[in-house]
Amino acid sequence: VAPLSRLSFNQMTAGKATLREVVDACVKHGVDWIGPWRHAVREDPVAARRLIRDAGLRVSSLCRGGMFPAATPEERRKKIEDNLRAIDEAAALGTDLLVLVNGSAPDRDIDGARQMVVDGIAAIVDHAEKSGVRLGVEPLHPMFAADRSVVVTMGGANDIAARFDAKRVGLVVDVYHIWWDPQVYAEIARAGDRIFAFHVSDWIVPTPDMLMGRGMMGDGVIEISRLRGAVERAGYSGPIEVEIFNEALWAQSADAIVDVVARRFQEFV
């Protein structure tokens, strides 16, 4: 079982709380890491960094850049500009990892959209390197292939990352998105040092909602410990982010959510 010192609380697990409420709850429950989202920090990332550091917390990653595919070159250029801003925000926030959720095809051409992802990363990777920010390609569950990410498998993410320097472009491995894949253990081993982050939650049955239906660790069917063992054998020893989008959970206070996350983490991760 993973020690509490590795737990990072992804801000969207308490999606309705303020950054300060989340920080306070983390301090109270002994959580050392936090994973903020851009919408909560972009107005003043330096102030957010101070709030987090003054509380004694560290930032595991910033969510999220990506969303590269678009119908026109002009739209794709705007998306690249937004990613350059995201890199600046990550650096200002004091984290070396920007999570990329890569976007969907603007038409029916999914392979074309995958190439747009590669081109988008190629357009920002130098700025990321200069800024001391690594880029983490996150494969999403295939049920999001049409509206959020054409990158839907560890294999597909590995293929994209392999085109870039292994120190600059790697993978974000989230058990919710990849647990079902018969190739998942082979692809985790293949990713090796390119695993930049590890996220946990659970797949509950029945799934209450495609986007907002993630479960608390232990409530579902995912072999979380087995997957953690695999990413650790591949070389990953960093923080483990808990990222759960769930309306029923969001209805609770940040304090109550961090409390249950910390307990479940020590039992099921």
Place this chain on the structure above:
Amino acid sequence: VAPLSRLSFNQMTAGKATLREVVDACVKHGVDWIGPWRHAVREDPVAARRLIRDAGLRVSSLCRGGMFPAATPEERRKKIEDNLRAIDEAAALGTDLLVLVNGSAPDRDIDGARQMVVDGIAAIVDHAEKSGVRLGVEPLHPMFAADRSVVVTMGGANDIAARFDAKRVGLVVDVYHIWWDPQVYAEIARAGDRIFAFHVSDWIVPTPDMLMGRGMMGDGVIEISRLRGAVERAGYSGPIEVEIFNEALWAQSADAIVDVVARRFQEFV
């Protein structure tokens, strides 16, 4: 574009209609093939066969066997018995293909459940051969991995089928389940002569429901013609089943549903 002569109307596309209503609508709209479900034919498959044949239709497949994994040997034995009955029903109905939807893990051990699928097929394949019935392993979309099928990729289905005689155990390729996979074209080519059936529908955005949210061909993002070309290059030239689970569609008459399916088929498949 595929000719109307290849269209098979899967009965569940008009999920609230009787078999007779579906047969009559197929005749009216020039559809030559039908794909019944067990619940509609199991009481008297010989009478169902007569109803279908007298109307001049042919049966493309019977849905569905499978659901092999279970917590105890006794439960698994009962599931095998049910599959033996499904084979008998397929033979009585006059089709040489039983579609297998393979079931979910009784616990968190997804690889163990995949082995139970292999063991289940091994337990029924001789009876299938004697009965002149082929077994079609259908990979379902990964969003069904926890509750309907641990077989969720073409690669996983190919790995299972490869353990058996290529004339007896093959794949059912449904675009809805496999369109998102970066390996799909490689795995279709690998399947080759093992492609026993090809199903079409569309992935609409947003998806109204995980189970009942399939779309009519042309309304979504799936590259249907490209996938049809790939299965044909792999060697498949049989009927193409339209299988759409959708509440809004089911609210219409069988006549109206078959009408729109036949028109969309000739435009988008």
